[in-house]
Ligand code: HEC
């Protein structure tokens with residue numbers, strides 16, 4: 635099975651591990667969610683966020699040590715089979731999810747104790763810190779679908795088609811409209827960053843949204859995705875998750891080398907750039923500080939660096 639080479643700036647070692655662990659990951663069965671318990675109503679963790687100010691990333695960095703064992707100090711999951719990544723996640727979304735964990739409205743026996751240690755302002759500070767970290771990515775599955783409506787398409791292309799174009803017949807909007815062409819999300823309306831996430835996690839979240847099981851007292855945000863996810867089949871959810879696992883704003887060193895080879899370029903094309911992993915598709919070397927998940931339109935953002943989002947998760951062979 636060929637693989638779409640996909641990767642952010644988290645280091646070549648991480649890519650190699652990811653490639654080994656995830657080359658065939660789309661058939662992983664999903665754990666069933668336990669029924670959601672009613673939230674303890676005396677807990678005001680979510681309401682308390684209204685009393686806070688925008689997070690301070692420097693203060694957040696001092697809190698991130700607690701999270702590093704699972705999510706990595708840079709927010710890229712330490713064990714992708716078990717922990718989601720939080721690198722590049724936007725501050726408001728992250729703070730709210732932490733408050734939901736703390737109150738028990740979003741049940742997670744693993745996350746609740748860590749969220750309970752945080753004040754409302756801590757949640758925003760740690761969110762601000764992780765929002766500035768560079769998100770890596772995994773590998774999208776480009777195995778060919780052998781039966782059904784999508785026969786003949788590569789598996790990730792099924793997800794890509796929905797992500798970019800939606801399906802008007804079934805009133806599914808393009809995911810890209812809210813989560814952005816590179817999956818970076820939007821901090822303003824708190825649309826989360828979704829690119830590079832391990833596929834099992836995205837698939838599980840989409841199933842939760844589709845099933846409509848939530849303990850959230852204010853369901854306005856949840857409801858947006860509940861409506862959107864409802865018409866999705868299991869296959870489409872898996873394909874979207876695979877596509878998003880591979881979605882990334884720029885190619886890694888191995889992909890660039892392959893691209894150079896395909897273009898018949900001399901071997902020096904494979905020489906690592908001065909700052910490995912931070913080269914834009916257009917060949918412009920990005921400042922490592924801005925290579926992560928800068929605000930939309932800011933210098934170094936996918937939009938501003940002229941990267942064609944159409945190519946984001948394409949296998950190298952098609953470029
Ligand atoms: C012991 C491992 C562990 C530690 C430590 C940990 N987490 Fe988590 N975290 C998880 C797991 C597992 C999940 C997935 C929860 C679920 O939905 O079932 C998660 C989920 C999350 C999410 C939701 C991600 C999303 O996209 O919805 C956020 C945000 C988060 N963690 C932030 C933090 C922060 C901030 C810290 C440190 C204060 C932290 N975590 C510490 C294991 C951990």
Ligand code: HEC
Nearest residue numbers: 807808809811812825826828836839855856858859862874
């Ligand atoms: C109208 C805007 C909008 C559109 C279109 C949209 N989303 Fe979302 N998405 C959201 C919002 C808002 C949330 C946060 C929901 C919450 O807070 O519970 C979200 C959350 C998610 C999450 C959870 C992320 C995490 O870290 O936990 C995933 C995955 C996701 N969306 C995928 C998709 C996919 C796939 C599509 C297309 C089929 C899509 N979204 C279309 C607004 C949108």
